Amino acid sequence: NKRTISWLLDWLKQERGEAAANELWDKIGDICVMTILSILPTLRREYDSVFGITKLQTQQQQSGNSSSSGSNDNNSSFEKSRCFEVLGVDIMIDTKLNPILIEANHLPSWGTDSSIDELIKSRVIVQ
DSSP: OOOOHHHHHHHHHHHHOHHHHHHHHHHHHHHHHHHHHHHHHHHHHHHHHHHOHHHHHHHHHHHTOOTTSOOOOTTHHHHHOOOOOOOEEEEEEOTTOOEEEEEEESSOOOOOOSHHHHHHHHHHHHO
16 A cells, blocks of 8 residues: 555654654655765766756856856856756665665656555646
């Protein structure tokens, strides 16, 4: 049976206490960060192959904006953002509440074969 992460954490708080739930959530976050860091060179290479770092630097020079200029323009970070990638991270949790990375999917399924799938995946798209 599928469950949301919020359901799991609420259940875990009741069964093992809030500290255990918070610690598990922190460990899961660490796994996600380490996973992204491990693929960062690939993500940068793919981004640069499409958008090119040289193009971004040229645009900054032409507009007079550089990352070291200290500009207070709130849109400058959005101008640099051109894409995003959704990763699916599958994690198993053992009886001692140790999260274990099973796999990271760069093309996660968007199929919704259950109401919980539809709930979770529609929230990702809306965000």
